[in-house]
Amino acid sequence: MGSSEAALLVLLLCSLLASILPPSAPLGFHCSNSSAAATCLSLAGYVSPNATTLAAVQTLFGVKHLHSILGANNLPLSTLSNSTVSPQQTIAVPFNCSCSNSTGFSYRRPVYTVQSGDGLDHIAREVFSNLVIYQDIQQANGIVNASLIEVGQKLWVPLPCSCDEVDGEETVHYAHVVAAGSSVSAIAMEFNVSESTLMAINGIADAKSLKAGQVLDVPLKACTSAIRNDSLDSYLRVANGRYVFTANNCVMCTCDAANNWTLDCQPSQLKPTNWSLCPSMQCEGSNLFVGNSTSTSCNRTTCAYAGYTNQTILTALVTNTTCAVSNNFATKDIFRASSWNFFLILILSLLSFHQVK
Ligand SMILES: *[C@@H]1O[C@H](CO)[C@@H](O)[C@H](O)[C@H]1NC(C)=O
Ligand SMILES: *[C@@H]1O[C@H](CO)[C@@H](O)[C@H](O)[C@H]1NC(C)=O
Ligand SMILES: *[C@@H]1O[C@H](CO)[C@@H](O)[C@H](O)[C@H]1NC(C)=O
Ligand SMILES: *[C@@H]1O[C@H](CO)[C@@H](O)[C@H](O)[C@H]1NC(C)=O
Ligand SMILES: *[C@@H]1O[C@H](CO)[C@@H](O)[C@H](O)[C@H]1NC(C)=O
Ligand SMILES: *[C@@H]1O[C@H](CO)[C@@H](O)[C@H](O)[C@H]1NC(C)=O
Ligand SMILES: *[C@@H]1O[C@H](CO)[C@@H](O)[C@H](O)[C@H]1NC(C)=O
Ligand SMILES: *[C@@H]1O[C@H](CO)[C@@H](O)[C@H](O)[C@H]1NC(C)=O
Ligand SMILES: *[C@@H]1O[C@H](CO)[C@@H](O)[C@H](O)[C@H]1NC(C)=O
Ligand SMILES: *[C@@H]1O[C@H](CO)[C@@H](O)[C@H](O)[C@H]1NC(C)=O
Ligand SMILES: *[C@@H]1O[C@H](CO)[C@@H](O)[C@H](O)[C@H]1NC(C)=O
Ligand SMILES: *[C@@H]1O[C@H](CO)[C@@H](O)[C@H](O)[C@H]1NC(C)=O
Secondary structure (H helix, E strand, C coil), X not given: CCHHHHHHHHHHHHHHHHHHCCCCCCCXXXXXXXXXXXXXXXXXXXXXXXXXXXXXXXXXXXXXXXXXXXXXXXXXXXXXXXXXXXCCCEEEEEEEEEEECCEEEECCCCEEECCCCCCHHHHHHHHCCCCCCHHHHHHHCCCCCCCCCCCCCEEECCCEECCCCECCECEXXXXXXXXXXXXXXXXXXXXXXXXXXXXXXXXXXXXXHCCCCCEEEEEEEECECCCCCCCCCCCCCCECCEEEEECXXXXXXXXXXXXXXXXXXXXXXXXXXXXXCCCCCECCCCCCECCCEEECCCEEEEEEEEEECCCCEEEEEEEEECCHHHHHHHHHHHHHHHHHHHXXXXXXXXXXXXXXX
């Protein structure tokens, strides 16, 4: 038997074994195939087991730009990449979530290279601090025998995530590893989500069944934006108190609940990627630029960021009526009241006319 035939046989055996492997739990969180987006920005709360640096966390998770991590943690943009991360400190790691077959996970990232002495369980528990279980890594990489991994082998670590809206609102799904001694109510309070939503979304029937090391899907409310579905960054989601850069770094968007949960985008001061210069950010038919607003008596018009394409930055003039709504009702009511009075007077005068006659 030649070596190629032997290899074929091994392959065949492997696929046979793979098909009889016990069915493992699906990777990732529930992400319905009918959700508006199949890809979206997501977060994972990485609790560093050891003292490390932001740069090391960035490398471990394969995040392209440090400013993505800074924005996800609302750290100042001036924060250096060699800044220390203390043991047990939590760093929110941003990544793109991909949904298919009703589950969401980070697609083909991060990639971890096996070091000598590593085992899958160690990688899941100690390196990625329980964000995944070893079976997830095994399944994602089609590994038949979990004990058989080689130094230098590249493993895809499928982080759990989702793109589903929650209660009809855009949501950033945050993967949270339950700490020892924590509780559903403490987690709900920490992330400003309702206990009932947290339990429902994670299929927790009994709050007491929560286990340390378990990964919870924490639905953080995201800001609404004018970003179009056909924009290259339609995947963007920003939760309260965080910021992102988009449109090849030309635009910076901040989410602040105090701004009525509306994404606030401005031209950034960063050097663009892919473009030599940032394209125009002026709203058509106006002298407003992205982020500018004007107010008339009752309307506030904002030049909102609406996404980008290969060549351009899309904008939209958004007008919010701030006081006209209630004023309108008031004037209508007065009008209605006065017209009723008018009819009453008319009827009364007609009646009196009859009497005189
Ligand atoms: C979602 O999946 C179900 C079952 O697999 C299928 O019937 C349905 O058409 C899918 N919906 C979308 C929007 O893909
Ligand atoms: C981080 O790097 C800067 C220069 O890039 C250096 O001045 C500083 O000492 C470094 N800090 C640490 C903690 O290594
Ligand atoms: C998500 O994907 C987009 C488009 O492919 C990319 O520009 C962006 O950097 C990715 N974000 C992260 C955090 O990986
Ligand atoms: C989709 O998920 C179901 C159950 O989780 C599984 O049985 C099925 O094989 C999966 N299909 C694909 C194409 O991955
Ligand atoms: C943290 O330290 C432990 C013990 O030295 C080690 O096993 C583990 O791999 C380290 N984790 C990371 C992310 O460096
Ligand atoms: C997996 O590999 C290890 C080490 O080679 C071996 O001892 C073990 O029996 C194998 N397990 C299975 C289920 O094949
Ligand atoms: C907490 O959530 C509620 C409801 O979504 C919201 O009204 C409130 O502004 C949030 N508070 C903070 C601090 O995010
Ligand atoms: C916030 O949004 C609501 C609903 O869109 C609107 O009625 C309200 O006027 C807004 N508040 C402010 C301060 O803009
Ligand atoms: C409009 O936005 C640009 C860019 O952010 C800024 O430089 C300019 O001062 C703003 N103009 C007004 C009138 O707010
Ligand atoms: C305010 O906006 C409404 C609709 O958005 C428009 O009909 C109205 O003319 C605007 N009023 C002013 C003063 O701009
Ligand atoms: C946008 O850029 C991508 C990659 O460079 C290219 O494949 C695509 O054709 C471009 N689309 C347009 C409309 O220029
Ligand atoms: C403007 O109006 C839209 C839709 O009515 C609303 O969603 C948004 O929160 C408003 N923005 C502000 C800043 O009030």
